[in-house]
Amino acid sequence: xxxxxxxxxxxxxxxxxxxxxxxxxxxxxxxxxxxxxxxxxxxxxxxxxxxxxxxxxxxxxxxxxxxxxxxxxxxxxxxxxxxxxxxxxxxxxxxxxxxxxxxxxxxxxxxxxxxxxxxxxxxxxxxxxxxxxxxxxxxxxxxxxxxxxxxxxxxxxxxxxxxxxxxxxxxxxxxxxxxxxxxxxxxxxxxxxxxxxxxxxxxxxxxxxxxxxxxxxxxxxxxxxxxxxxxxxxxxxxxxxxxxxxxxxxxxxxxxxxxxxxxxxxxxxxxxxxxxxxxxxxxxxxxxxxxxxxxxxxxxxxxxxxxxxxxxxxxxxxxxxxxxxxxxxxxxxxxxxxxxxxxxxxxxxxxxxxxxxxxxxxxxxxxxxx
Ligand code: COA
Numbered sequence: 001x002x003x004x005x006x007x008x009x010x011x012x013x014x015x016x017x018x019x020x021x022x023x024x025x026x027x028x029x030x031x032x033x034x035x036x037x038x039x040x041x042x043x044x045x046x047x048x049x050x051x052x053x054x055x056x057x058x059x060x061x062x063x064x065x066x067x068x069x070x071x072x073x074x075x076x077x078x079x080x081x082x083x084x085x086x087x088x089x090x091x092x093x094x095x096x097x098x099x100x101x102x103x104x105x106x107x108x109x110x111x112x113x114x115x116x117x118x119x120x121x122x123x124x125x126x127x128x129x130x131x132x133x134x135x136x137x138x139x140x141x142x143x144x145x146x147x148x149x150x151x152x153x154x155x156x157x158x159x160x161x162x163x164x165x166x167x168x169x170x171x172x173x174x175x176x177x178x179x180x181x182x183x184x185x186x187x188x189x190x191x192x193x194x195x196x197x198x199x200x201x202x203x204x205x206x207x208x209x210x211x212x213x214x215x216x217x218x219x220x221x222x223x224x225x226x227x228x229x230x231x232x233x234x235x236x237x238x239x240x241x242x243x244x245x246x247x248x249x250x251x252x253x254x255x256x257x258x259x260x261x262x263x264x265x266x267x268x269x270x271x272x273x274x275x276x277x278x279x280x281x282x283x284x285x286x287x288x289x290x291x292x293x294x295x296x297x298x299x300x301x302x303x304x305x306x307x308x309x310x311x312x313x314x315x316x317x318x319x320x321x322x323x324x325x326x327x328x329x330x331x332x333x334x335x336x337x338x339x340x341x342x343x344x345x346x347x348x349x350x351x352x353x354x355x356x357x358x359x360x361x362x363x364x365x366x367x368x369x370x
Contacts, residue, residue, distance in 0.1 A: 082154070084114070117362055164257035
């Protein structure tokens, strides 16, 4: 018995931008981007909102529309929990999950967001699975909790709204999209076998984005002050210093954009991915030989190649969806998972690993039986 993935879907914005097109913005070329990352093009949400993308992916996972993979149609009233993993919600309140709940009419569901950067879907899956297992178990207190039998876990991002389009080191890497999965408690099937999630302090601030909340505030230390509203937020410089955005601010750049030290993140990511896979497999009480395929975060094909070598597995053991999506943060794993199902890579009973790493730093893996 366990929480089983019974549906999966994905959604991409309409605009596709090829590598060479980015030459109009920065000094780059298709050859550099392809050999360093495996990316050929990315999708950019111009008209589509985070909720538009998430809604379409969820509809597929619920079996309401063509595309993705759905064992059967799940009715709106059957979903008890919606978790949306995102760092780019359309608004702060209501949550991205709350908007999806409204749009999809999931009136019985509780809904909230998870921010664990690119690992968000793995964290969301783990939270959902834990809540489902707790409500199915006989442990003390289980009866006093919200009964959760089915969950919708979505990863939806418009990362290109945080991208610094004048920085060739980062802007070529990212894209937008959404993916979704439906989890259901099943007495007969094993479903999720293990989860390993871990945080590590990004001490050098190698991956940051300060989306400062700096609405004019008419207060100073003594109380109401209309002058203070015009002067701006005196606490912001401390935040900039803390997360390393002061260099951007000093250079006159907007503080909302993503900053990344690529080589440092690469090193962290390659190790984190390998560790997470090994730990999750061990926790599941199986070996890598029992696993049909790994669906990794699609950040850079070279990171996947590094992990493949370390884990002693060929590249075709890994789902590769990066070529036409780029890195879509929390949307990347569920989108790649939907691809793996659609391409027939995952059959009933197969053991599969989903694994990701991201800003924070966060990382983790989940092992499940399809
Ligand atoms: N086009 C052309 N040249 C570029 C470029 C671009 N888009 N971006 C950087 N370069 C240049 C650099 O300026 C540098 O030139 P220099 O040697 O003259 O200074 C050169 O290419 C090499 O840069 P380097 O940073 O050493 O390349 P790299 O092999 O580390 O690859 C990344 C860069 C960003 C692709 C790689 O570090 C990476 O993938 N990091 C992890 C990113 C990631 O996964 N982030 C998300 C985590 S969730």
